[in-house]
Amino acid sequence: MKTKCIGVRSVTYAQKAQDVLNRYGIKSSVTKRSGATTGCGWCVRVAYTQSETAYALLKNSGVKVTGETYDLS
Amino acid sequence: MIYLDNAASSHPKPASVLRAVARQIEGNGANPGRSGHNLAMKASQTVFSARKTLAKSFGTDPEIVIFTANTTDAINRALKGILKQGDHVVISDLEHNSVLRPLVALKERGIITFDVAKTERDDGKTLSNFSKCIRSETKLVFCTHASNVTGQILPIHDIGDLCRKMGILFGVDGAQTAGTESYDLQKDPIDLICVPGHKGLLGPQGTGALILSSAFRITPLFEGGTGSDSLSEHQPLTYPEGYESGTLNTPGIAGMEQGVLYTDRHKDEIRAREATLKAIFLEELKKLSAFRILGDTKNSVATVSLVHPRDHSEKIAEWLNRCGICTRGGYHCSALAHRALNTVESGAVRISFGYRNTVKEAVECVKCLKKYQKYFG
Numbered sequence: 001m002k003t004k005c006i007g008v009r010s011v012t013y014a015q016k017a018q019d020v021l022n023r024y025g026i027k028s029s030v031t032k033r034s035g036a037t038t039g040c041g042w043c044v045r046v047a048y049t050q051s052e053t054a055y056a057l058l059k060n061s062g063v064k065v066t067g068e069t070y071d072l073s
Numbered sequence: 074m075i076y077l078d079n080a081a082s083s084h085p086k087p088a089s090v091l092r093a094v095a096r097q098i099e100g101n102g103a104n105p106g107r108s109g110h111n112l113a114m115k116a117s118q119t120v121f122s123a124r125k126t127l128a129k130s131f132g133t134d135p136e137i138v139i140f141t142a143n144t145t146d147a148i149n150r151a152l153k154g155i156l157k158q159g160d161h162v163v164i165s166d167l168e169h170n171s172v173l174r175p176l177v178a179l180k181e182r183g184i185i186t187f188d189v190a191k192t193e194r195d196d197g198k199t200l201s202n203f204s205k206c207i208r209s210e211t212k213l214v215f216c217t218h219a220s221n222v223t224g225q226i227l228p229i230h231d232i233g234d235l236c237r238k239m240g241i242l243f244g245v246d247g248a249q250t251a252g253t254e255s256y257d258l259q260k261d262p263i264d265l266i267c268v269p270g271h272k273g274l275l276g277p278q279g280t281g282a283l284i285l286s287s288a289f290r291i292t293p294l295f296e297g298g299t300g301s302d303s304l305s306e307h308q309p310l311t312y313p314e315g316y317e318s319g320t321l322n323t324p325g326i327a328g329m330e331q332g333v334l335y336t337d338r339h340k341d342e343i344r345a346r347e348a349t350l351k352a353i354f355l356e357e358l359k360k361l362s363a364f365r366i367l368g369d370t371k372n373s374v375a376t377v378s379l380v381h382p383r384d385h386s387e388k389i390a391e392w393l394n395r396c397g398i399c400t401r402g403g404y405h406c407s408a409l410a411h412r413a414l415n416t417v418e419s420g421a422v423r424i425s426f427g428y429r430n431t432v433k434e435a436v437e438c439v440k441c442l443k444k445y446q447k448y449f450g
Contacts, residue, residue, distance in 0.1 A: 010301045010314045011106040012136050015121040030117070032109035039303030040107075 004051035005043040080425035097324040106300040123330035132257030145171035147267035147283035154291030160212035162187040167220040196228035223368025224376030233262030258286035276329030347375035357439040363446040378421040386420035396441035
């Protein structure tokens with residue numbers, strides 16, 4: 001399944017993001033972010049088809065999304 | 074042994090705390106927030122779960138629960154992270170050295186100035202004394218919620234309201250109250266609280282937290298590995314990782330979470346039990362003429378300190394130890410409090426009750442003191 005990795009500021013924010021998405025029934029997983037320009041980073045991975053909704057939910061919940069989002073399959 | 078030194082560290086711990094620590098050490102030694110493998114992610118979940126539990130208990134958000142090694146660590150991070158050149162601080166005359174010493178060090182480096190507000194049995198007078206110490210350059214008021222010597226509870230909500238009105242940050246040392254007093258940082262006029270995991274919260278030693286009411290900016294006390302932005306030479310100012318450089322005490326944090334869950338479930342019961350023990354102990358103790366009880370015992374946590382008119386407190390604590398009773402003599406790392414109480418010569422014997430103590434144990438302690446009075450006067 002094609003997924004999208006939404007970058008956040010830390011592992012704590014990734015877990016917080018996961019909690020937010022869980023509340024709205026969006027399945028996600030916390031993983032390390034690949035391709036980050038500043039080094040180690042974290043993201044919350046969601047199904048590609050739900051990524052736009054997830055992005056909007058995180059924004060509304062005060063979870064800052066950092067930099068790019070990364071497409072992984 | 075009868076353990077009456079719970080103000081120093083609580084003992085014993087709930088079985089759930091022991092199990093959580095053991096489970097983490099035995100089952101998962103991975104480093105949280107570093108690697109991405111399953112065990113590391115599980116460790117990260119353990120830490121995040123504890124953050125959420127503390128956040129819920131103290132009425133704040135999980136990302137502004139900063140894990141520390143103890144209260145002193147948390148206080149240092151707060152004071153040295155907030156205070157800048159020219160700032161002024163107000164503290165109470167019952168502060169522990171964990172507050173006094175960092176402030177003295179900052180003062181001696183020419184960075185800050187501070188004043189000490191006298192505490193009184195009358196909360197209104199205490200509040201007035203704090204108010205008189207505040208100046209235009211006062212950045213922070215920081216005070217203990219309860220004295221670790223006398224147990225006296227300070228009117229932190231009134232002091233916090235005063236600070237809010239004057240636009241001053243208000244920090245609380247919850248070393249003697251976390252676990253028995255309730256906090257809601259979204260409602261209480263408190264900007265930050267420093268708590269130990271190992272006292273009233275019944276967690277393991279080597280744990281504590283600096284808990285903020287909002288993500289206001291402080292300067293990290295340490296720089297180092299955070300598991301994020303690793304290619305940057307600069308410390309990321311992201312809560313909480315930017316303020317927790319280095320590997321966390323994951324087994325301790327797992328245990329601390331269980332302690333918080335336990336105390337949240339049993340808070341009223343614990344408080345009532347400890348209050349009863351204190352009342353019975355005081356009633357019996359007042360029958361002994363050789364000892365003087367320090368401070369306000371009505372508005373206090375379950376800690377009682379006593380002095381003998383002639384003998385040093387360590388002699389009495391040693392006597393109690395011979396009876397199989399663990400208490401603490403000396404000065405309790407509280408130079409300010411002992412100066413305020415005029416007990417610098419003798420120190421004080423501190424008896425502090427915990428959730429597992431019994432009436433029989435409280436009475437045994439008085440019986441041992443009665444023997445002391447009989448032999449030594």
